[in-house]
Amino acid sequence: MGRPVAVVGTGIAKYGVRNDASIAELAWEAIHGALAEAGVEQKDIDIVVVGNVGGWSSEPLSSVVLLEYAGMSGKPVYRVEAACATGSAAIKAAHDAIASGEADLALVVGVERMNESPTPIVVEFIGRAGNYFWEFENFGLTFPGYYALYATAYMDKYRATEEDLCRVAVKNHYYASFNPKAHFPRKISLEQCMQSRYIAWPLKLFDSSPITDGAAAVVLASEELAKKLTDSPVWIEAIGMASDTSNLSKRPDFLVHRASLWAAERAFKKLGIEREESYKHFDFANVHDAFTIAEILAYEALGFAKWGEGYKLVREEQTYIGGLIPVNLDGGLKAKGHPIGATGVGMAVEHVRQLQQRVEKERQAPIVKGRSLAHNVGGTGHYAFITVYSLEKPRRP
Numbered sequence: 255m256g257r258p259v260a261v262v263g264t265g266i267a268k269y270g271v272r273n274d275a276s277i278a279e280l281a282w283e284a285i286h287g288a289l290a291e292a293g294v295e296q297k298d299i300d301i302v303v304v305g306n307v308g309g310w311s312s313e314p315l316s317s318v319v320l321l322e323y324a325g326m327s328g329k330p331v332y333r334v335e336a337a338c339a340t341g342s343a344a345i346k347a348a349h350d351a352i353a354s355g356e357a358d359l360a361l362v363v364g365v366e367r368m369n370e371s372p373t374p375i376v377v378e379f380i381g382r383a384g385n386y387f388w389e390f391e392n393f394g395l396t397f398p399g400y401y402a403l404y405a406t407a408y409m410d411k412y413r414a415t416e417e418d419l420c421r422v423a424v425k426n427h428y429y430a431s432f433n434p435k436a437h438f439p440r441k442i443s444l445e446q447c448m449q450s451r452y453i454a455w456p457l458k459l460f461d462s463s464p465i466t467d468g469a470a471a472v473v474l475a476s477e478e479l480a481k482k483l484t485d486s487p488v489w490i491e492a493i494g495m496a497s498d499t500s501n502l503s504k505r506p507d508f509l510v511h512r513a514s515l516w517a518a519e520r521a522f523k524k525l526g527i528e529r530e531e532s533y534k535h536f537d538f539a540n541v542h543d544a545f546t547i548a549e550i551l552a553y554e555a556l557g558f559a560k561w562g563e564g565y566k567l568v569r570e571e572q573t574y575i576g577g578l579i580p581v582n583l584d585g586g587l588k589a590k591g592h593p594i595g596a597t598g599v600g601m602a603v604e605h606v607r608q609l610q611q612r613v614e615k616e617r618q619a620p621i622v623k624g625r626s627l628a629h630n631v632g633g634t635g636h637y638a639f640i641t642v643y644s645l646e647k648p649r650r651p
Contacts, residue, residue: 263292341598430585494521
């Protein structure tokens with residue numbers, strides 16, 4: 255398993271439509287914050303990993319462009335891509351560099367300027383992240399369509415309702431209203447969600463995450479260095495990752511998110527946790543809610559609810575603070591925003607600050623167990639990453 259790895263610095267830019275900043279300027283907002291929080295300078299970084307999908311932006315070599323702007327040209331750097339799970343993949347790559355001894359201090363930055371392209375182009379590019387020749391070319395599926403298939407199948411099998419889907423959006427907007435970095439820092443009502451226009455039935459505008467520009471960064475350190483840099487490191491206790499078939503028709507059970515299930519099982523095995531009782535071991539979680547149905551499916555894959563009962567958690571408000579397990583207290587992808595390459599890194603920023611109890615008091619989870627779970631999906635379940643953050647240094651065999 256290698257050396258323990260800790261997060262020692264975090265930074266995040268305001269999410270939204272950021273026409274005021276280039277991709278390098280946007281990344282620098284997050285990088286500068288992370289370096290300052292860690293108390294290190296550019297020269298101290300051993301390796302940089304950039305999470306960026308970037309097909310919609312003007313800079314094809316985003317990594318070298320943002321490093322030049324940040325005064326870090328010459329540093330070892332590479333770019334990672336795993337669709338919507340890109341940020342978590344970048345964290346995994348940097349984690350492994352430190353765990354293996356290749357580096358002692360790593361910078362991870364996730365950045366995306368999705369609004370450089372018109373919305374139809376962005377929707378098409380994201381749609382190509384499914385199965386291009388079969389699903390996109392033959393059937394015209396885009397991601398609202400993919401997740402509408404999930405929603406209709408789920409509603410038909412388990413008798414969940416459109417109101418249940420909207421309850422996810424209401425919760426996530428509620429917490430986003432206290433998050434100044436969120437794309438949509440405002441509350442919505444159940445009625446507002448239900449009355450919003452359909453994007454792909456039964457999913458409505460307020461069931462869908464926005465097209466977001468944003469950046470987030472973390473500084474990772476080896477145990478020896480972390481102890482010198484901070485009195486309150488947050489450790490990466492476990493990472494589980496998995497993949498699934500490109501073609502949805504090859505998956506035996508459409509409503510079982512196998513990549514999420516397998517990634518969770520791999521992470522939980524490292525921790526000695528049973529999936530069916532996983533919620534007992536975490537103070538809070540972030541799950542991948544690109545669409546409201548995705549959050550409900552995640553509850554079940556991660557063991558927060560039995561199969562077919564995920565919608566009951568949100569119906570009973572069990573994923574609010576004070577419930578079974580608080581979920582998406584930053585607003586989630588739905589309301590905080592989903593700048594694809596930055597999403598997993600933004601989750602890391604949220605988890606570190608939550609565990610250190612320094613987020614806005616209205617959305618601060620009670621920290622009792624000192625451990626949290628971040629779930630990040632790429633595509634329609636093509637990739638999945640489970641990252642567990644902890645105040646306790648991980649035990650190594």
